[in-house]
Amino acid sequence: MKAVTGRTDHVVVVGAGLAGLSAALHLLCAGRRVTIVERDPLPGGRAGRIERDGYRFDSGPTVLTMPHLLEEAFAAVGQEMSRRLTLRPLHPAYHARFADGSSLDVHTGAQAMEAEIERFAGGREAAGYRCLRQWLHELYRAQMGRFIDTNFDSPFSLLNPDLVKLAALGGFGRLQPKIGQFLSDERLQRVFSFQALYAGVPPARALAAYAVIAYMDTIAGVYFPEGGMHAVPTAMSQAAADAGATLLYGQTATRLERVGDRITAVVTDRGRVPCDAVVLTPDLPVAYHLLGGRPRRPVALRHSPSAVVLHVGTDRTWPELAHHTILFGAAWKQTFKELTRTGALMSDPSLLVTRPTATDPALAPPGKHTHYVLAPCPNTTVGPSAVRWTYLGPRYRDTLLRELERRGLTGFEDAIDTEVLVTPADWAARGHAAGTPFSVAHTFPQTGPFRPRNLVRGTANAVLAGCGTTPGVGVPTVLISGRLAAARITGLPGATRRSAARPLPEEKKGNPA
Structure with a gap:
């Protein structure tokens, strides 16, 4: 794994969204001094908060899955997530209503979901669901460690044994036809394929590998934090502050100072923050503007x-x-x-x-x-x-x-x-x-090693994090992106493998199977 070269004692993280806070916590774990610069008066970024007439609205994502990634971020600074954040599992995870008047509860437990599908569409579809569930498990195992939770240095990084497993599972086919191999009811096909829209690709054209999002939603479980989704960045920022990070709110990064290929300071509208390395989490056009240019790509980003x-x-x-x-x-x-x-x-x-x-x-x-x-x-x-x-x-x-x-x-x-x-x-x-708040679409030329890289060419000490870079869009992947960015700075690839080594989320939580 390639890493930032030279001194990295003090890292400035631009943006206190989920990616920036994840990066900060993992950098603190590695002994770095961290300063977070955030333009808004509160943490959160996309996961912000709107208060109006006594109502509190989450301005960004509303679906939280894979909470073990949050647990890892808090554990990086020696804290327990449960002491700062209360997550409530949702039962059902979703309720689906269709144009023909039918409706379906989407459960994460296998027995409950089988029974619901049998009520909804009959025993044959319930049997298909059992096979689909097993396939989603295998897909998750094949993808997480090698294709999602990893820093790619080149397309050749794809050449590993899990690539063969993913191909054998049909991961490089199309999502909707693959789901159709298990479920013939078109309504059920929608329930397990609409998640492709999160990745910005229609289910008929998305890679079947993106069914891993359906795994996260319909098997690993959906949660809601007490206090709303904004409670997540609030808790993460408090944990970072307690671990020694400096948080500068209400300061917009306006430019980066550099000497040669090294960023030496982040300049804001309120001052100058010297640094040995920088993590940039704004959307790609803003990050590239700060860096003074954008990488060349043969085809424009979609x-x-x-x-x-x-x-x-x-x-x-x-x-x-x-x-x-x-x-x-x-x-x-x-x-x-x-x-x-x-x-x-x-x-x-x-x-x-x-x-x-x-x-x-x-x-x-x-x-x-x-x-x-x-x-x-x-x-x-x-x-x-x-x-x-x-x-x-x-x-x-x-x-x-x-x-x-x-x-x-x-x-x-x-x-x-x-x-x-x-x-x-x-x-x-x-x-x-x-x-769009969903950033760069996950078409094949914009996925994995072909997605905008988090290690920035032309600079020796700048790294990207967030949904525009590796591994992509969604709360779990954005949390991973922060950890991957931290690994680029610390040079500790082992830190990027923690989630892959853990049991599957439902196995850990003991969901009924």
Whole structure:
């Protein structure tokens, strides 16, 4: 594994999001002095917090999986996660509702999920699910240590025994047809393939290897932190501070000072912070701007679809909503064509509705409720520009409310106390390329060793972390990216293998099998 050369005693981490905080904790573990520079007044980055009229909304991710990665980050500085953060497992992990009126609870326990599938689609599909579950286990084992939790130095890093295992498992085929080998019911196929959208690729075109995300969601388990998702970066930042890190909030990095190929200081709008090495976690265009240039690639980077998010505080809720509810539309292939090719808004949308107060009522005033409505939409390179979204946003908000009413959430608009609408224009204003918080899509030329590298050419002591670099998008992978960045600085590759050596998450937690 290639590593930063020269002195690395003092590391400045730009960004106190999940990737930056993960990097900081693992750097502190290796004895480095760490300073974190964050433009916002609080930690979190994408996992931020919006407070409005007594309601607390998580501004970023709402799904937390693979909590053992968080445990490792806290353990790096000798702390127990449970002393700072309370995670509640969600049962069911999701509730799925379909256009034909049918519905399905998605359980992480094998027996519970088999019984639910048998009720929903019959014994043959339940038997298929058992085979699918075993395949997902094997896929996870083949991928985690060698393809996700690893620093690639070249494409030749792929040449290892697990590559043969992954190929034998069909990991280089297409996701949706592979899921179809186990499940013939099209509705069930959606439940185990929609996760490809997290990676920015339609299920029909995504590599089957990305079913590992379905493993994380539907087998390893989904959790929710007491206090909301923002409680995670809050706890991580407190742990870093207690371990000796300096956190500078409300300071925006404006440029990097360098001597030759070494970064010598991070300059902010409020001062100068000398460093021996730097970890950059902003979205790639911001990071490359600070570095003074972008790497040459034969083909321009493709970005994932974006999302419109409507945060709503209401005076009532709807009993059919679980903590996470997926409202599938009738269209499927057409939806992905609109999102990734034609740039049109979904003509028959599939929506994620999250109700955090189902698990933590303290996130709203007494007797009130919070709802998070996510509607995937094209990014600004294939769909409406950020400028157009400024005008389109309010109209699309009305469209979403009508759609929720049509899907059975009667009286939704009348129940609204307060709301916050977030569109691609807002993501673009935060510095997210193509107006998407999901960064670079996981197409094959942008995956593994072909993804923008975390070790920056042209500098001897700068490393990237976050969803734009290795290993990619999602809370678990972003936490790993911070640890991989720390390993590049410390030169300790063993630190990057801890999660791969552990038991599978469900084996550790003792979920029913």
